[in-house]
Each structure stands twice: as C-alpha cells, then as structure tokens.
Amino acid sequence: MDTRPIGVFDSGLGGLTAVRELARIMPEEDLVYFGDTGRVPYGGRSKDILVRYARQDVAFLRTFNPKAVVIACGTVSSTALDALREENGVPIFGVVEPAARAAAQLTRNGRVGLIGTKATIRSGAYERALARLKPGVEVTARACPLLVSLVENGRFSPGDIVAETIVSEYLAPVKAAGADTLILGCTHYPLMRAVISACMGPGVSLVDVGEQCARWVKQQLDWDGLRNGRPGAGRRRYYVSDSAGDFSELASVFLGENVAGEVEQIDITAY
Numbered sequence: 011m012d013t014r015p016i017g018v019f020d021s022g023l024g025g026l027t028a029v030r031e032l033a034r035i036m037p038e039e040d041l042v043y044f045g046d047t048g049r050v051p052y053g054g055r056s057k058d059i060l061v062r063y064a065r066q067d068v069a070f071l072r073t074f075n076p077k078a079v080v081i082a083c084g085t086v087s088s089t090a091l092d093a094l095r096e097e098n099g100v101p102i103f104g105v106v107e108p109a110a111r112a113a114a115q116l117t118r119n120g121r122v123g124l125i126g127t128k129a130t131i132r133s134g135a136y137e138r139a140l141a142r143l144k145p146g147v148e149v150t151a152r153a154c155p156l157l158v159s160l161v162e163n164g165r166f167s168p169g170d171i172v173a174e175t176i177v178s179e180y181l182a183p184v185k186a187a188g189a190d191t192l193i194l195g196c197t198h199y200p201l202m203r204a205v206i207s208a209c210m211g212p213g214v215s216l217v218d219v220g221e222q223c224a225r226w227v228k229q230q231l232d233w234d235g236l237r238n239g240r241p242g243a244g245r246r247r248y249y250v251s252d253s254a255g256d257f258s259e260l261a262s263v264f265l266g267e268n269v270a271g272e273v274e275q276i277d278i279t280a281y
C-alpha cells in the first residue's frame with residue numbers, strides 16, 4: 011500500500027482526459043495535476059524547449075513526492091519521455107505505448123489514422139511503436155495544430171461550425187485512406203470527440219490516449235503493489251501557470267464536478 015499521490019501534467023486542459031479516467035478507475039488515489047496554461051500550446055515547439063518545459067513540470071510535481079508521474083501529453087510523451095525517465099528516480103508513464111497497443115488491437119483492416127500536434131507527428135513515435143506491435147500496419151498521420159487552441163477556448167461542441175469545418179479538413183486524408191481506427195494522439199482531442207466521431211463515421215474506433223494511459227498506470231501500480239488501500243475518495247488538486255479562473259470553468263464542465271476551490275496558480279519558471 012502506498013498513499014503518495016499520482017502526479018499528472020499537460021500543457022493545459024488536455025491531460026484532464028487522463029485525470030477523468032484515473033479518478034474513475036482508482037477513485038481512492040490522490041491526484042496532483044499541473045496544466046502549463048501559461049505556455050500552452052506545446053505542440054509547435056522545438057524538442058529543446060519541450061524538454062526544458064517538461065523538466066520543470068516534473069520538478070514541480072516531484073515536490074509532492076509522487077509515487078508515479080503521468081505525462082498526459084502526447085507532445086511531451088513523444089519527444090521527452092526517455093530524458094525524463096533517465097533523470098528521475100520515480101516511475102514515469104507516457105501515452106504513446108498504451109495508445110499504440112490499443113490501436114494495434116482494435117484495427118481490423120491494418121489501416122490506422124493518427125492525429126496529433128506538429129511535434130508529435132514529427133517525432134514518428136506512434137509509427138515506431140505500431141510497427142513494433144503490429145508489423146505492416148499502415149499509418150496515415152496528420153498534424154492538427156489548430157485543435158488545441160479550439161479546445162482551450164471551449165470551442166469543441168457539436169454544432170460549432172468553426173470546429174466542425176476545421177476537423178473535417180484535417181481528417182479528410184485519414185478518411186480517404188480508409189482507416190478503421192483513429193488515434194487521438196493529443197490528449198486535448200477527446201474533448202472534441204463528438205465532433206471527430208461524427209466526421210469519421212460510426213465504423214471507426216477512436217483511441218483516447220489519456221484514457222489508455224490511465225488504464226496502463228493502474229495495471230502497473232497493481233503489479234508493483236503501489237495502490238492506495240485507504241478507503242474513501244482521494245483528493246484532487248490542480249495547479250496551473252496562468253490564472254485559475256478559465257481553467258476552473260472548463261475543467262469543471264469536463265470533469266462533471268466543481269473544481270474551483272482546488273485550483274491554484276504557480277510560477278513554473280521557479281522549478
């Protein structure tokens with residue numbers, strides 16, 4: 011039994027897709043979330059900058075003495091996972107491996123679509139993982155740089171004509187390639203799942219990378235005997251690097267509970 015919290019981070023709201031699943035499958039665990047809202051989006055940045063930001067994000071979360079750190083960000087998982095693992099003596103989980111496993115299992119026709127940020131697509135990390143897990147799988151990848159801004163601005167609901175138009179343009183080549191499985195390779199994208207799913211049609215399975223990662227973390231903690239055996243609901247705290255207000259509002263809608271009292275702004279550059 012280990013009552014230490016699980017640390018989770020992302021550039022902004024996207025990592026809440028992992029938090030929601032972690033809280034659902036391990037309600038007794040304490041979670042500490044950091045959203046780097048002062049520096050979002052991460053997806054268009056160079057590897058050097060991303061590694062620097064990610065080091066600070068992990069250093070902040072480590073002040074809570076976490077038993078594990080979840081990189082609930084496709085961009086950081088695909089560019090900085092190895093560096094973070096080498097430097098930190100705490101288990102660090104990324105989203106690429108569990109998502110690639112899920113896609114490899116789900117696809118029937120061997121054609122997998124992948125959408126993510128520019129940095130994620132440039133890294134080729136999902137393609138490498140899929141080639142190892144299911145040789146011969148065909149991946150059609152598309153960077154979707156505008157989607158994170160739409161999500162951070164709350165523009166992700168069906169009927170939002172701007173969101174629908176942009177999604178349909180981005181997904182056109184993936185649809186044309188006949189993909190039967192689509193990896194939502196950025197943790198922000200499941201917030202616009204309804205729009206993406208309507209565009210792809212009913213026969214296509216969507217892989218939520220945050221959700222897959224959360225399930226993998228649970229499995230690992232179970233295996234390693236690191237679960238919190240304490241009864242009752244765990245505490246969830248949220249930290250952001252820009253003002254807490256906008257984050258609280260959208261996070262409360264997405265998580266289905268009012269988190270306003272648990273959100274605090276910090277200076278991430280101090281870590």
Ligand code: DGL
Pocket residue numbers: 020021022024025050051052053054082083084085086127130158195196197198
């Ligand atoms: N949610 C993140 C990801 O999964 C980062 C998006 C961004 O900040 O550009 O890639």
